[in-house]
Amino acid sequence: MGRLIDLCKQKLGGAVLSAHEQHGDETVVIRKDAMLTALRWLRDDNDTKFDFMMDLTAVDYFGTRPRDERFEVVYHLFSLTHNHRLRVKIPVAEADPAVESAATVWKAADWFEREVWDMYGIVFKGHPNMKRILLYEEFEGHPLRKDYNIRKRQPLIGPEN
Amino acid sequence: MENKNRLDLNTELMVLNMGPSHPATHGTVRFFLKLDGEKVVHMETEIGYLHRGFEKHCENGTWTQAFPFTDRLNYCSAPQNNVAYALAVEKLLGVTDKVPPRAVYIRTIMCELSRMADHYTNLGAATLELGALTAFIYFVEARELTWDLIESVCGARLTSNYIRVGGLASDLPEGFAARVKEVFAKNRVFWDEFDKLLTHNRIFLDRMRDTGGISRADAISYAFTGPCLRAAGVEYDVRKAFPYLAYRDVDFDIPIGTTGDNFDRYLVRMEEIKQSMRIVEQCLLQLPSGPININDASVRNPSKEDGKTYMESMIFHFKNTIEGIQVPKGEAYVATEGTNGEVGFYLVSQGGGKPWKCRVRPPCFALTQAIGHMCTGHYLSDIIPTFDMINLIGGECDR
């Protein structure tokens, strides 16, 4: 097991649901209710110091996982000081697709979270401006969910003349 | 507050809609501005006009079918996206080390050539929008020469679709090194010309200096990467921090700015063009001979000749095309240094021939996010150089 995983397990304790290392990428899965404290700690602690939130996305495991952990919100963190990376995953249930917003932790999270809402319909609680970003407001559904039919047609919008 | 503004005519704000079809908002983006005279008081950025469902497309095709889509992310430097995606798939397959060295070097060369072309385009567009049309045409000429090189390798200028999982589409053409030498000689002359025309041009300096600045801390918090981050004084380049391809074996410098304003971004980009030329020249000197494709028929199709001669090769052709490369279950994130910053591919495979998820980390998505922060409080005219130096590429930002 990697150094970062050990560190996370040690410091975050029960918040870490599981952890694995694959192809050299260290991953920790963190409980939803402890996520904000965990992310803050990852950013501020001198041993982790993840000052960059490089990427934020979600994965829909529709049909391959139980419904109460259908989605996973995935953070890719990078530390400039230590030059290391960590993947943080937060499982999200289909019935309650909502997690805490990290916009107060990293400014970059703002738009990335809006994109996840746009594409997966996962709400980020406490986000200052939870609107669609790439699609338009009248768009129906969240296209990157696996149960979104790729042949689905969207209703026409715009002025009626 | 609202009432007070209405009573006092001097402080009434002007609402202005900049874009999506505005001459300066190329790549289609919309700025919703509130102006106090010429000063921007409030700025909202709206993107998504070029969204075409990149991820959904990739999830519904085989692993190899995603390559043409990656071309259209940052279409100014398509080979870099190809490379990033190929590296991510190879990481998932666990064959990163088995890619032949010749392919690795050619990939490096293509990455750096496209970086040059992209910087030329970007700087040219910036000068164009500052009114210096002549400088723009010079930049375009240099870019055309660079694109000629890319064209001679893969037959396409813009959307190259050149890299394959485990190798390349084709080898370098005959006499490529000589052609590179010739083009670089011309490009160096051009470079000096740009330098003379712009770097010490007082008007250009006035427009770029102290505009669109961002502090080091903010740049990090906004997840800036690439030239914009380095202009703010942060020493981070994926090529140095996590060397991939052949970057470990070549000698090059990373230019670092100090102020984080548009002029430093310009200087960083100018210097990177020079460094890219250095890298390409070194790669050509060190270029190993040998195969360009991985020796694993389940990853990279056997040659056409084999496919038409041997039964097994033909079966692999069929399998790879119809079912797709079989990638084991897992996930991988690969970071590469794109022209705009870190281009990262996060791939999730559930086994089988199609990606379960194919996420690209678009560098200019993070950069564009901060444009409101950088332009608020400055003049309307400052949006133009800032927007240009951010180098929003619609294809990459909106995917």
Next chain:
Amino acid sequence: MFDYTYLPSPNLIPSLVEMMLKIMFIFTMNMGVFAPVLGWVERKQSALMQDRIGANRADIFGFTLFGLLHIASDALKLLVKEDFIPRGADKPLHYLAPFIAVVPALVAFAVIPFGGKYMLWGHEANLVIADLNVGMLYIFAVASLATYGAVIGGWASNNSWSLLGGLRVGAQMLSYEVAMGLTLVGIFMVYGSLQLTTIGMAQENFFRWGIFLQPLGFILFIACALAENKRTPFDIPEAESELIAGYFTEYSGLKFAMFWMAEFLEMVTIAAVLVALFFGGWHIPFITHQGLIDAMGHLFGPNFGAIAAMLIHAAVFWIKVVAWIVILMLIRWSLPRFRFDQVMRLGWKIVLPLALMNIVLTGLIILAVR
């Protein structure tokens, strides 16, 4: 104080003929030659500067005539294009604006001498339409009228970008008019006149050209003139990447062409003023006015000699004007554009104080010389 020389002299017919000929000449020069041809010159010159081939698409039976046919195709295109008036625009003002823009550019030429005085069959021909003794003041007055065209055009279009462009024009033109007037005070002090013909005659001696007597004034004037012309680097009112097209965003067809023409005519006027004030007007260096007339007189006889001298002088003047237009275009195609506040700073904080300094310096030198 008023000088009546420009009014019809007792022999009415020759004066009338002379006046008509001069007006026709200037009008054809401006509207017939410069306004259309400058569009071609600009394209060709920029192409030359940018390693391009340039305008060469329009052709008749495959003959492109160096792209000159583009003049015809442009004119045709602009004529038949829809004349678009946006909803909510102030229609009368929207119509009026291009006229207000183009007329001052044309009439400013009335006081610029393109030759000296010549005796033809006992009638004195003066190669200037109106020999006003306050010539330069007239030019300033008329040039400031052109501002209204742009401001009204920007306001009447009912478009935020046009309005911003109009505001920028207003501010920029006003600021630079102040400075421009002051930059030329030095010239008036040196030559002791506002009358352009007098200034022209005073520059008969090559070393008494305005450029040698007023080098600082010349540089400042060129900066102001470029700003008045609203072309790069001072094209902030119509900055295409910021304000789309500024005050004429909502103009199309012939009305757009008129704004376009006004810009080119202003450039001709600026070049002509530059030549008249700083580059010896119609004079050939080291050859006096009378000297040329006498030399031609020996060759062709007194009357035809005077005509020959007149033609040579006019040609010299226009050649100088064309040279200046080329230089102005060179500047336009080389430099990026200023920002609004930088233009203002340049006008008020650099050009204006320098112009004032120039006046003081000129005064001191004149005092010392006397």
